[in-house]
Amino acid sequence: MTEAKLSHALKRSCPYCGETPLMETWFKLAEGCPKCSIRYARDEAHYSGASQMVAFPVASVLGLLEGALIWYFFKLDILLVAMLACVSMVLFIVLFWPFALGIWTWFEHYMQPAIVGSEEPSQF
Secondary structure, eight states: OOOOOHHHHHTTBOTTTSOSBSBSSSSOBOSEETTTTEESOOSTTHHHHHIIIIIHHHHHHHHHHHHHHHHHHHOOOHHHHHHHHHHHHHHHHHHHHHHHHHHHHHHHHHHSOOOTTOOSTTOO
16 A cells, blocks of 8 residues: 555545545545545544644634734734634634544554555454
């Protein structure tokens, strides 16, 4: 099996072949790739890893940066700035979610590559 590629995952396709869609819907990861015979989510904690290790840290850094820029340039009340930053962070997570799942799926498969024909849990 070839190495998992981040470029495929960012295009929301199979991290190995890049042909099969990674997502069934905007929020739901597909079960796996029929061409490569791999399962995308290897365990129940897959969504937790995508949210806690990718989506939330990126949204937090961008929200903090956005809040600092709004406060510095527009001199708004800090409470208003915090509310604007929180709303934009939630919207960002909704829009970024498929990409966060793609990045996390790539990371899991990069660290523990699937082996074709094996009986490991990554096969489906």
